[in-house]
Amino acid sequence: MGAAAGHDAHRPKSIAAGLAPKKTLPFVVPPLHEFVASTFREHECREFPFVHKGRVEIEFPNETVQLATGDSVYFNALIPHRTRSVGTPQAEILVIVSHDG
Numbered sequence: 001m002g003a004a005a006g007h008d009a010h011r012p013k014s015i016a017a018g019l020a021p022k023k024t025l026p027f028v029v030p031p032l033h034e035f036v037a038s039t040f041r042e043h044e045c046r047e048f049p050f051v052h053k054g055r056v057e058i059e060f061p062n063e064t065v066q067l068a069t070g071d072s073v074y075f076n077a078l079i080p081h082r083t084r085s086v087g088t089p090q091a092e093i094l095v096i097v098s099h100d101g
Contacts, residue, residue, distance in 0.1 A: 025097045045099045047095055052094050
């Protein structure tokens with residue numbers, strides 16, 4: 001096993017992988033406890049993360065949003081951001097990604 005296997009456990013898991021390409025896709029994400037990258041990420045889509053379990057922080061350049069079980073936020077993912085799990089239990093979020101067009 002090792003570090004690579006442990007890191008794989010924190011990768012987004014598509015829960016609609018067998019479907020034809022769609023504009024809206026759901027993923028289950030167990031974020032790491034530390035921010036993965038020193039830089040923010042951005043994507044050409046809209047994100048709707050819903051906290052299924054635990055607590056998370058979503059950091060934007062000018063704001064940090066803290067969410068607990070049952071909380072959600074909707075944002076344009078072109079805004080640089082990064083997400084991490086806070087405390088115990090390990091957080092799990094359902095992220096709905098919507099591509100316009």
